[in-house]
Amino acid sequence: MRDRPQSDTRERIITAADRLFREIGYQKTTVADIARTLGMSPANVYRFFSSKKAINEAVTARCTAEIRMRLEAVAASGRPAAERMRALLLTAHQSVLELGVTDAKMQEMIAVAMAESWGVIRAHIEEVDAIITRVLRDGVASGEFVPSDPEVTGPCIRAAMMRFCHPGLLTQCHDIPRPTVEQQADFILSALGHHARS
Amino acid sequence: MRDRPQSDTRERIITAADRLFREIGYQKTTVADIARTLGMSPANVYRFFSSKKAINEAVTARCTAEIRMRLEAVAASGRPAAERMRALLLTAHQSVLELGVTDAKMQEMIAVAMAESWGVIRAHIEEVDAIITRVLRDGVASGEFVPSDPEVTGPCIRAAMMRFCHPGLLTQCHDIPRPTVEQQADFILSALGHHARS
Known part of the structure; x- marks a missing residue:
């Protein structure tokens, strides 16, 4: 019922990245990995974060x-x-x-x-x-x-x-x-x- | 006039290594580099230190x-x-x-x-x-x-x-x-x- 889908997506990306950084390690995790676990395209992740550094x-x-x-x-x-x-x-x-x-x-x-x-x-x-x-x-x-x-x-x-x-x-x-x-x-x-x- | 040439050599190796680590960096310095600056063979350095780690x-x-x-x-x-x-x-x-x-x-x-x-x-x-x-x-x-x-x-x-x-x-x-x-x-x-x- 929340009407802030954009900020929800942003939060979901952060959560997914956090989990992957912990599981796979920061260096080995790619923006494509993060996108894949969320069932979205890397391009969509880049709409919210300009780089892996920005996600971290x-x-x-x-x-x-x-x-x-x-x-x-x-x-x-x-x-x-x-x-x-x-x-x-x-x-x-x-x-x-x-x-x-x-x-x-x-x-x-x-x-x-x-x-x-x-x-x-x-x-x-x-x-x-x-x-x-x-x-x-x-x-x-x-x-x-x-x-x-x-x-x-x-x-x-x-x-x-x-x-x-x-x-x-x-x-x-x-x-x-x-x-x-x-x-x-x-x-x-x-x-x-x-x-x-x- | 000091009669402890062995320990002097050891100290000279430490001094040379210290200088090279500071100038070139630890990773790039080899035991051969250390030996060369002292005009001795790597084998002689190894008589005193078993490895670069031991020198550090x-x-x-x-x-x-x-x-x-x-x-x-x-x-x-x-x-x-x-x-x-x-x-x-x-x-x-x-x-x-x-x-x-x-x-x-x-x-x-x-x-x-x-x-x-x-x-x-x-x-x-x-x-x-x-x-x-x-x-x-x-x-x-x-x-x-x-x-x-x-x-x-x-x-x-x-x-x-x-x-x-x-x-x-x-x-x-x-x-x-x-x-x-x-x-x-x-x-x-x-x-x-x-x-x-x-």
């Missing part, structure tokens, strides 16, 4: 938007800021993990996205910083966090979490047992003046 | 040892622990940068080392953790840092610095202006209970 960019944009949606939900919950911040950091890690980023074929797709569609990743990082910064302000206002410049501290928090949120690092560091993501989240909360009771 | 491992081990030497010097200086910790973090960043890691040919060599000689990198990370942890204990003993388990907090500090010390991230994140390395170091000191006076 859309897949990346969808994945990152999905992560932000989960982060937004945590940030908007009614819990105290310190609890929300901790949940935000753990959710960021969990969301990236659940994308299956440690799979070799996903790594290939992500490496291409990082190299060719950095703008999408960069915009995602800025929006994540904005979510973190919002919770940070709430915590300073409520007295849970010590005052600091949120425009500086927000990005510091994001940078301190990279080992748990950057797909390449998640794979590379999997055999380095410490810190755990919970330990890193507590460490970050300490930096905000919210020391865990021991 | 030795180059990586030398680079990482050099970084640790600089970190050890900072850690052993007589300054207060908080000052030493801050200097340690900035030195870690500066040392990696000075290796020229953001150069494309160095990136190639490092990517191979990370993939094929992860053991060397992992051992380096453990030794860096030990240096950080030592300064941490000093700071807790002197009352500069709030008490915490150094075996947990040390790795957290290292993980929080990855964006500034991991060669791949230094390159990938170069256009993300925040945080600066100084901001990240201050953030980490906050986590240790040493809040910068504002």
Whole structure:
């Protein structure tokens, strides 16, 4: 009953591409493969995306938007800021993990996205910083966090979490047992003046 | 006048390989190229290293040892622990940068080392953790840092610095202006209970 067939087709192409990139790998997947699984012509796919790179960019944009949606939900919950911040950091890690980023074929797709569609990743990082910064302000206002410049501290928090949120690092560091993501989240909360009771 | 010609030859091979990997690139450099620049036969190089991979491992081990030497010097200086910790973090960043890691040919060599000689990198990370942890204990003993388990907090500090010390991230994140390395170091000191006076 939806009256947006054009955007539906676009979404179906992204979904099919996402699946093929994961199953066959980015390099081996062609626009013709994507069209075939949808029972359409390559020319029709090209009506929506100018290149395989553009499709990968859309897949990346969808994945990152999905992560932000989960982060937004945590940030908007009614819990105290310190609890929300901790949940935000753990959710960021969990969301990236659940994308299956440690799979070799996903790594290939992500490496291409990082190299060719950095703008999408960069915009995602800025929006994540904005979510973190919002919770940070709430915590300073409520007295849970010590005052600091949120425009500086927000990005510091994001940078301190990279080992748990950057797909390449998640794979590379999997055999380095410490810190755990919970330990890193507590460490970050300490930096905000919210020391865990021991 | 040194009486260790064998180890001298080994060191000369590492130096020549390091230079060629940086100039020509890892893939394009052959063991024969390395031998030629030293005026020796490939067979002689193979007396010291079983493969190009083994040479790259030795180059990586030398680079990482050099970084640790600089970190050890900072850690052993007589300054207060908080000052030493801050200097340690900035030195870690500066040392990696000075290796020229953001150069494309160095990136190639490092990517191979990370993939094929992860053991060397992992051992380096453990030794860096030990240096950080030592300064941490000093700071807790002197009352500069709030008490915490150094075996947990040390790795957290290292993980929080990855964006500034991991060669791949230094390159990938170069256009993300925040945080600066100084901001990240201050953030980490906050986590240790040493809040910068504002």
